[in-house]
Amino acid sequence: HWGIENRLHWVKDVIxxxxxxxxxxxxxxxxxxxxxxxxxxLLE
Structure with a gap:
C-alpha cells in the first residue's frame, strides 16, 4: 500500500x-x- 502511495506522490511531484x-x-x-x-x- 505505501509503495503505491509513495510512487503516486513522487510522480506528481517530480514528473x-x-x-x-x-x-x-x-x-x-x-x-x-x-x-x-x-x-x-491513464498513463499507468
Whole structure:
C-alpha cells in the first residue's frame, strides 16, 4: 500500500511538478491535483 502511495506522490511531484504549480487558492490546487491523479491513472 505505501509503495503505491509513495510512487503516486513522487510522480506528481517530480514528473508533473505539482509542488511548483503556481496556484494561489486552494480550489485551483485541489482541482489540479485531481486532474493529475486522473492523468497518472491513464498513463499507468
Amino acid at each position: 508533473f511538478g505539482e509542488d511548483a504549480a503556481p496556484f494561489s487558492n486552494y480550489s485551483a490546487a485541489t482541482n489540479w491535483s485531481i486532474i493529475l491523479d486522473q492523468l497518472f491513472l
